[in-house]
Amino acid sequence: MLPLDHLPFPTGDLEALTRAFRALGFVVSPRGDYTSPESPDASWTSHGVFLRKGWLDLLHNPQAPADAPVGPRAGLFLTDDLGAAASCLSGFRTHPAYRLERRWKSDLGLPPETFALFDIRERISPLGLAIIQHHYPCHDTLADWFDHPNSAEEIAGLIFGSAEPGPMSSQAACHLDISGFRYWDDAKFKAAFGLCTPQVAVRVRVNSLTKVRATLDVAGIAFVETSDGLHITPPRPLACGFQFFQGLPH
Incomplete structure (x- = not known):
C-alpha cells in the first residue's frame, strides 16, 4: 500500500504563496530549482514544506496569473521501486515516466534529490494522482525544516x-x-x-x-x-x- 507523499501547489506568485504558508505556521525551505533529463532546457522554481510524513511542493508557474487562486493540483504517492509500482498498477492507464532533480539555489552542502514518477490517467479522486519514487525524508533537507510552529x-x-x-x-x-x-x-x-x-x-x-x-x-x-x-x-x-x-x- 503506497502512502501519500506530497501535494503540489502551482502558483504565479511564489512569494505570496510562501507568505501564506508561513502565516499558517509552516516552515518553508529555501528556494530551489527542478530540472529534468527529459527537458534539459527547462527548470521549475520551488519551495518545500516538509513534515515527518509527507510534504507540500510550492511551485512557480510563470504562465499562471499572479493573482490566480492556488490549491493542491494533484496527489503523489510514494514508492521505493517505480517499476514494481507500475506492475501493480498495470490495469490502470498511465502516462510515460519521467525524472526530476532538485537543487537549492544556495549551496547548503546537500546532495540533489532525484525523483522518478508517472501520472495515473484513470479518475480515482477529484484530483489527479501520480506515483513517485524518491527517498523520504529527502536527502536534500535539513532537520530544522521539519519543526513547524504549528x-x-x-x-x-x-x-x-x-x-x-x-x-x-x-x-x-x-x-x-x-x-x-x-x-x-x-x-x-x-x-x-x-x-x-x-x-x-x-x-x-x-x-x-x-x-x-x-x-x-x-x-x-x-x-x-x-x-x-x-x-x-x-x-x-x-x-x-x-x-x-x-x-x-x-
Whole structure:
C-alpha cells in the first residue's frame, strides 16, 4: 500500500504563496530549482514544506496569473521501486515516466534529490494522482525544516466537498492508501471552510492544537473548531481549506 507523499501547489506568485504558508505556521525551505533529463532546457522554481510524513511542493508557474487562486493540483504517492509500482498498477492507464532533480539555489552542502514518477490517467479522486519514487525524508533537507510552529507532523489526506470518489477508486484502494480522503456534502464543507473553489481542503495532523490556535491568532486567521479539528480558509493566494487535527483522525 503506497502512502501519500506530497501535494503540489502551482502558483504565479511564489512569494505570496510562501507568505501564506508561513502565516499558517509552516516552515518553508529555501528556494530551489527542478530540472529534468527529459527537458534539459527547462527548470521549475520551488519551495518545500516538509513534515515527518509527507510534504507540500510550492511551485512557480510563470504562465499562471499572479493573482490566480492556488490549491493542491494533484496527489503523489510514494514508492521505493517505480517499476514494481507500475506492475501493480498495470490495469490502470498511465502516462510515460519521467525524472526530476532538485537543487537549492544556495549551496547548503546537500546532495540533489532525484525523483522518478508517472501520472495515473484513470479518475480515482477529484484530483489527479501520480506515483513517485524518491527517498523520504529527502536527502536534500535539513532537520530544522521539519519543526513547524504549528506542530504539523503529517499530510494526512484531503477533503472534497460536493464530490464523489472516481470510478477507479475501489481498484486503486488496493494499491494506494487513499484512506485519508474524505467526501463531505456541500453544507458541511461550507460550514467548515467557507467558499473555496474548487471545494478541497488539506488534512494536517499536528502534535498540538494549542500551538495551531496560537499561530492562527498571531496571524489573525479565523477558524472553525469542531470535533474533527480546526478548519480554516487560509490567506490569499491560497483558495483551499485546511483542517488541523490532533491524534487519530475521525
